[in-house]
Amino acid sequence: MNRRNFLGCAAYTGLAAMLPGTISASATNFTSNQDNELDYHIIDNLRFTSVKLSYPRLVGKNAQLGIHGHGPTVTLCTLSTKQGASGIGMLRGSEEKAEEIFNQIKGKKVSEVFSVDSGVTDLSQVFDIPLHDLTGVILKKPVYQLLGQESPIITKCYSGMVYMDDVDIKDNRKAFDKILEECFYDYNRGYRQFKLKIGRGFKWMPAEEGLKRDVEITHMVNRYFPDVDILVDANDGYTVKNFIRYLEQLEDISIWWIEEPFRETVDDFTVLRKWLNDNRKRNTLLADGEARPDLNLALEMGKKQVLDVYLEDVMGYGFTNWRKLMPRLIENGLQASPHNWGDYLKTIYTGHLAGGIGNVVTNEGVTCFSSDIDFGFNRVENGVFIPSSSPGFGVTLLE
DSSP, X not given: OOXXXXXXXXXXXXXXXXXXXXXXXXXXXXXXXXXXXXXXXXXXXXXXXXXXXXXXXXXXXXXXXXXXXXXXXXXXXXXXETTSOEEEEEOSSOHHHHHHHHHHHTTSBXXXXXXXXXXXXXXXXXXXXXXXXXXXXXXXXBHHXXXXXXXXXXXXXXXXXXXXXXXXXXXXXXXXXXXXXXXXXXXXXXXXXXXXXXXXXXXXXOHHHHXXXXXXXXXXXXXXOTTSEEXXXXXXXXXXXXXXXXXXXXXXXXXXXXXXXXXXOHHHHHHHHHHHHHTTOTTOEEEEOSSSOOHHHHHHHHHTTSOOEEOXXXXXXXXXXXXXXXXXXXXXXXXXXXXXXXXXXXHHHHHHHHHHHOOBOOEXXXXXXXXXXXXXXXXXXXXXXXXXXXXXXXXXXOO
């Protein structure tokens, strides 16, 4: 029985009690019923599928890296049970690692490798996403409900695709028009936050010319899109001194957040935070932790109130690990915004994490299209990400 047939099988034993509006048992019995369902399902099959994801445009350079391309090809794993349920998702590791771990968990109950309360076991980390999806399918619940929210916490979502696609265009007017064209496209896709890549003078343009272009692009986007939050991301392409020079030329433009202006240290971020506080930008968020993440440093910076948002990758750090990390972030004064760059699947995963737990200040949107996968009812609309209410992450392969 395939995933879709399983979802549509109303006669499947025991699932009627899980349907919305039919729950009459106490919370204790409800939890017990969930456990019983996961006990009933035995892991039986593993399959890999190569999926092509396409960006709506060629994505160019950031301060550090060259052309990012037209979109990735990713490997999705389908993990199935003897009883006909299946969950799909990206792997945390290689196919070889997944096959090795699958040989150890084949024949086990889903409940032996996954807990609704705490996520995957240490052994099954490679299947973090597929097991969350599989459990949602078995229990007929979207992942955000597995995490504790009957209705999702709705979170802002920014376009993370406004790269430096101007730097290789010789005609100055056409260079600026290119960025505007991309912003209009993203606005029409439902985004009301744009993250502008800056730091052109680090590698791709002469330093002063690059700084000038960063300032001009920021002014232009603010002028054409007054209802959009502007986020900037320098990918560690500035020094403290030059980044403050950039900010000084923005006049009264409100910057919603600053990401990776330079390699993070307590001292340098303290200087930047003081400047922001002294120059009517106290509400600007400082975000870091994507490149070479140092969680302990981030926690220290959060405590000292010089860092606001932690960014480690949703797949690199792991969905279950993010679930466990959130209370520590809150305790240290930090919000989250897991790094999603690469594909829209990661935007979906973070959307359900935010929807079920909260403390995610905004979600990185990576618009993708595919003839291999159906993203379901997960969507960006009027500036926010709305997670699908379908079981699991609401994503299906197109067979």
